Amino acid sequence: MHKYSATIKDLVNAKYAHVLGNPVKHSLSPILHNAAYKYLGLPYQYTAIETDTNGAKEIIAHLMEGEVFGLSITMPFKELAVALANDKTEYVKQSESANTLVLRDQKIVAENTDIYGITQSLKYKTPLDEEWGVIGTGATARSSIIALQELGVKRVSVIGRSAQKLSVLSNRYNINAFTFEDARLPKYLISTIPSDAQRENINVVRDVKVLLDTTYHPWPSEFANEVIKVNGLVIHGVDMLVHQAVKQIEIMLGREVPAQVMFDALA
Structure with missing residues (x-):
């Protein structure tokens, strides 16, 4: 309310x-x-x-x-x-x-209202008893972390490049933190980074089962294309919007x- x-x-x-x-x-x-x-x-x-x-x-x-x-x-x-x-x-x-x-x-x-948009996009479409990762360390990433916790997801991680920003988010929200190069990344992801930044980190989504991409232009994004290739579920950023x-x-x-x-x- x-x-x-x-x-x-x-x-x-x-x-x-x-x-x-x-x-x-x-x-x-x-x-x-x-x-x-x-x-x-x-x-x-x-x-x-x-x-x-x-x-x-x-x-x-x-x-x-x-x-x-x-x-x-x-x-x-x-x-x-x-x-x-x-x-x-x-x-x-x-x-x-x-x-x-x-x-x-x-x-x-x-x-x-981003938090509401994310929860509504996920709550009826995806398994919430799995580990979820949030790609990015900015404003929309913080909203995504809160949304997942609001949905009752027990294991939430943040994925990014800056060790300092990852540490801040990890401590603030009591979650795990991974770099893009980490070998053990969640298979359920929310991406908050633009499509051009996705290209250089495409390995992150190679085995992903579900992706919510909060961007919607251009579409499909680099991450969305990759997840579609492996028959994963892609939730369009327009849904959140x-x-x-x-x-x-x-x-x-x-x-x-x-x-x-x-x-x-x-x-």
Whole structure:
């Protein structure tokens, strides 16, 4: 249950929502959110804005002016969003990552719906009594670790290159850590690294049974292609994207939209 949801007072002057990132031109979020507004019969607009750090700070500050009722945050601004928020939900504190910003009682509130998106993508499709690994050490990796632990996965590992970052995550979340060269890697994986970085670490997924790739552009990714070759199960990053967007709509507008509305918009 989320602590924050929109009220009529919050939305009375609001007209717009945006996704901030760099790069963000490939984002499918405008299609998803605008489909939700149409389904709900609301005259709102949602656009993608590619900007730098200073631009992101300026746009986030505009939340206080009332015309923007919500912001979706993608890379590389998820940690910046945490720093600029006046209030943070528990998931944001645990992950140090925010992908959603809203204005509540004249305070900028940070929320993390990535965790929800990941849990919904995995809970009905995959065995959760196996050891799972998370590839990457950034914001989405932290959300993935928390999501797996929320699902009750007992053995979770993080896989990456930086010994320092691996050590921090291992200690923080009480999980195992492996490098890409380790011979004993989990067969159930969540990848949070971009496709071009996957190419040089393709050995990681050679014998994988299940892969959730949180990226969706380009698709199929290098990892996805490799897992498909060995008849493993690949869960498309769009699955996570849709489910986290459903939760964003709920937080921003206090309304529920079926996930199928968004999947249909992408068809």
